[in-house]
Structure formats: C-alpha cells, structure tokens
Amino acid sequence: MTASTSLPASPGAPLAVGAARPPLPSLWRVALARGRVELKSFFRERQSVVFILAMPAIMLVLLGAIFGKEANAPGVTIGDLYVAGLIGGGVMATSYQNLGISIAFERERFTLKRLRGTPMPAAAYFLGKIIQVIVAAIAEVAVLLVIGLLFYHLRLPTSVAAWWTFTWVFVLGVAACSLLGIAASSLPRSAARNGVAVVTLPFVVLQFISGVYVPFFLVPPWLRDIASVFPLEWMCLGMRSVFVPRAVTLEPGHSWQHGQTAVVLAAWVVAGLVLCLTTFRWRSPRDS
Amino acid sequence: MEATGLAVRARGLRKSYGRVEAVRGVDLEIPPGEVFALLGPNGAGKTTTVEILEGYRHRDGGEVSVLGTDPQHADRAWRARIGIVLQLASDAPELTVAEMISHFAGFYPSPRPPAEVIDLVGLTDKARSRIAALSGGQQRRLDVALGLIGRPELLFLDEPTTGFDPEARRAFWEVIRVLSGSGVTVLLTTHYLDEAAALADRVAVISGGVIVAEGAPADLGGQLTAEAVVSWQDHDGRQSQRTAEPTAMVASLATRYGGEVPGLTVTRPSLEDVYLELIGGRP
Numbered sequence: 001m002t003a004s005t006s007l008p009a010s011p012g013a014p015l016a017v018g019a020a021r022p023p024l025p026s027l028w029r030v031a032l033a034r035g036r037v038e039l040k041s042f043f044r045e046r047q048s049v050v051f052i053l054a055m056p057a058i059m060l061v062l063l064g065a066i067f068g069k070e071a072n073a074p075g076v077t078i079g080d081l082y083v084a085g086l087i088g089g090g091v092m093a094t095s096y097q098n099l100g101i102s103i104a105f106e107r108e109r110f111t112l113k114r115l116r117g118t119p120m121p122a123a124a125y126f127l128g129k130i131i132q133v134i135v136a137a138i139a140e141v142a143v144l145l146v147i148g149l150l151f152y153h154l155r156l157p158t159s160v161a162a163w164w165t166f167t168w169v170f171v172l173g174v175a176a177c178s179l180l181g182i183a184a185s186s187l188p189r190s191a192a193r194n195g196v197a198v199v200t201l202p203f204v205v206l207q208f209i210s211g212v213y214v215p216f217f218l219v220p221p222w223l224r225d226i227a228s229v230f231p232l233e234w235m236c237l238g239m240r241s242v243f244v245p246r247a248v249t250l251e252p253g254h255s256w257q258h259g260q261t262a263v264v265l266a267a268w269v270v271a272g273l274v275l276c277l278t279t280f281r282w283r284s285p286r287d288s
Numbered sequence: 289m290e291a292t293g294l295a296v297r298a299r300g301l302r303k304s305y306g307r308v309e310a311v312r313g314v315d316l317e318i319p320p321g322e323v324f325a326l327l328g329p330n331g332a333g334k335t336t337t338v339e340i341l342e343g344y345r346h347r348d349g350g351e352v353s354v355l356g357t358d359p360q361h362a363d364r365a366w367r368a369r370i371g372i373v374l375q376l377a378s379d380a381p382e383l384t385v386a387e388m389i390s391h392f393a394g395f396y397p398s399p400r401p402p403a404e405v406i407d408l409v410g411l412t413d414k415a416r417s418r419i420a421a422l423s424g425g426q427q428r429r430l431d432v433a434l435g436l437i438g439r440p441e442l443l444f445l446d447e448p449t450t451g452f453d454p455e456a457r458r459a460f461w462e463v464i465r466v467l468s469g470s471g472v473t474v475l476l477t478t479h480y481l482d483e484a485a486a487l488a489d490r491v492a493v494i495s496g497g498v499i500v501a502e503g504a505p506a507d508l509g510g511q512l513t514a515e516a517v518v519s520w521q522d523h524d525g526r527q528s529q530r531t532a533e534p535t536a537m538v539a540s541l542a543t544r545y546g547g548e549v550p551g552l553t554v555t556r557p558s559l560e561d562v563y564l565e566l567i568g569g570r571p
Contacts, residue, residue: 044382111379117372
C-alpha cells in the first residue's frame, strides 16, 4: 500500500500534472479528455463494438451474398447499392443508436449526475461525445468501404466534387443523428429494461424504408414518402450519389437532389438541437 | 455571505414534491473543518436537503449559502471547491480505476495526485483493474476517491458505507478522520447511528423533513441522555429508577444497604435509544 507501487498504474498522470495549476482547466482540454475516455469505453465494450460497429458490416456481407449479384441498371449491382445504403445506416448506427442507448444508461447509472457535480463544463461532455461518434463513424465507413472494395467491385470516387458531397452528407448526417440520439436517450423509462428496444425500433424501421436493407427503388412509394421525412433516406441518397453515381437511373426522381438533401439534413440538425435543449436531463426522472 | 465564516448555512429550507413536503424548514450551520452528520431514517428528507446544498436541486424556500455561494447559482469555480460522493453511482465499467481517477483529476485546477488518492482509499492493488471487476465495496471506495480527487474544501458523503462489511467500514472511517484532520469540512448523511457517533463532531437528527435534535453525539437529546437509569437487586427482584442525579441515588442506596448494593448498574441511554425515541415519535 505504498504510493510507489501504484504510480506506474497511472497512465493518465500527465493530465493531472498539467492540470495542477490554479486556473480551471480549459474547455478544450477537458473536452479532449472526455473524448479519449469515451473512445476507450466504446471500443472496449463488446456490446457497442458488435451491435453498433460490426452490425452494418455483417448486414452488408449477408445481404450482398443473398441479393448482390442481380444487375439492375447498366454497371450497377444491388451489392453496390447495399454498400452505399449501409454506409448511411452505419453512420446513423454510430451516432443515433450509439448515443441514444449509451446516454440512457449513463443517465440511469448516475454517470451524468456525477459529472454534473464536478467542475467539468457541460459542453465538454457533448464535445467528448462528438469526438467519439466521429471516430466511430469514420471507422464504420472505412470497414464498409473495405468490404465493398474486396467483395463488390466498389470503385472509390476520384473527383473532388464527389468527396465534397461525401463530406457534407457525412457531417450533416452525423450531426442530425447525434442530436436525435441524445434526444431519444430520454425516451426509455428504464435503460436496462427497454432502452435498447425503444431507441433501436424506429431506427430498424427507417433502415427498411430508407434504402439500407432494401434497395430504395423497391420500396413502395407511400413508404418512400414516409422515409423522406426523416434524415436517413437523404443520407443514403447522398451516399449513393457518391459511391454508385451510375445508379441515378434507378432513383425515383432520376436525380440526386443534392440541394434538397442539404436542406432536409440541416433542418433536422436544427430540430434535433431544439429537442436536445428542451429535453436533455442530467438526472434520471426516477432519481427523486 | 462568506462573512458568516460558515462552510454551510441554511435557513428555513423548504422543498416539496407535488403535495409532499419533503423538507419543511431546515436550519443548518456547519463551521469549516467540522464533520457534521445528518442522521435520519429513509424518507426523512436527508438526501433532498443535501442535494439542495450540492446544487443538484432547487429549493422552494429559504436561504442557502455553501462556501459563501448560493448553490443554485453555482459555477465551475465553486464546483471545484466541493466534492460529492454519490450514493450508488456505477459507471464507466470498461475503464480502469486509475484511468477513471486520472480522468476526474483533469476536471480540477489543483487535484490531488491520483496515486495518492488511490492509496488513501486502499485501491492500490486494483488500480489497473477494470471498474466492472470491482466488488461492491471496492466500487464505493472508488466513488469516495472520485469525491476526493479535486482536493475539496467541503466533502458531501451520502450514506457512504451502505453495503460495507464491518472491516471496510472501519477502514473508511479512518479515511474520513485523515481528511478531517487535514481541515476538510465533511457533511455526511447516514442512517447508521454508530457511524454518526464515531465520525461526527455534531449530529442533526432529521425526521419528517424537520431537524428534531442537534448536538454533539454525546449530548444529543439533551434531557434524555441527562437521565440515567439506576438499577439494583432486592428481595422483590430487579428495581430500576430514572434519575437526573445518579450519584446521589447510589450514595443513598449504599447507605440503605450499609455497603455494597446488590446487582448495582448505572446506565445512560445510548445514542440509539435517544435516536429511536426521537424518530419514533413521528410517523
């Protein structure tokens, strides 16, 4: 029980030494520390790695193996469409589903309450989540692209314009879905009992009607209309425009609708922000 | 407000949940460096009172000053001066003890060295273990470490030893004594009498949302503890009498028996007797 035996077990020690000055640590310093801890927790937890990170990859391999060979437009296979669709779905899994479930648990387990009782700035908590989501989403996209390159003759776009489209669709999609996930974390009565189901159910439904599990041109028009209210359909549309540009003839409108995509996703960012600001609670409603 | 020189000052604190009045006019004054115990059964208003002082809850009425600041308008600088040990917090199961403590250290301007805190709560052997692998008692010690890491002037401990085995409890009490010796003010809630008696300089008993008694553990209950029970054996059996002057009574008994009084005992009500009497009078 001497200090010397526990010193080497203190990998975060430089942080403490650096913070040992009278002024409060800066927001960015705390935010980066939060991001690091969030990433460690995410990648060490088998459940988040398997159900959030690996699930879209598993679905891509399965769906591609079952339906992938059929050709539907000149030079386009359903496998190609699945790569783009699951990138949209994967971005939503790592943002919406990931945050919705993890924050519900953090609220229920008093993690949020404990953090609120420290001088950690509230913004640092959210910035830490953003760091974690962005890293996880990039990892997700990378895994799906590798599978696409290996098994589905996917060709990465070479034009700057296509990568610019990818960037803004990715950023707006991550932002909108993260905010919706934070808002959705308040929905389950009990994270342990029904948190996963309450958060995941609407996401699964959206994946079926937005062109993730079923190619969008096969979805009946009335379901497409419902899907087009929500951000996922526009994320998948944007990703198809980047990774399978030749499939434009399969699109219901024969157009990639980039302008409308940007408007709808930006509107969901604003709506998600308003929802978060009005519904976010640091403590569980059952903690009274 | 810090002119009062008190670490905690509350006047006429009130809080209702719907139509239930959980706290009905609580007054508290805790000078710096004191270990103060708020003692009461479940549902007495302990946690509500403390959560108002911690800045977690807004009060309905009364005045509150904690380290010279109204907790309702507290900022980061104020939070850096207090430490909160929550009841039953369990989080970040995938991090190690050392990672978690170092992470929390990064929130504060002048934290204690993580290794020192880990050692203080006796988790040195577990520093590299994942939090999920800790026993219940070890997790509570981690909770305490997280409350201490920021070098607080005022430490809130909400039922800190619930679920501890007797040995862990004594070890924890020792930690509190060490902290108290370094000048930290401690506000502790507990429903264990022996804990209040062992640790606190002063105890307030809360019941039904009001403070029903307050004082040093030995003086608690005033009149009640002042009366002793003198008991002895005579040919009719065991005799007992309550008296405020037990010495005089023993002297008169000694005269009556001309020497040794058979089976003589003099007892004062224990803190537990006083406590049960205090909270027993209320539904």
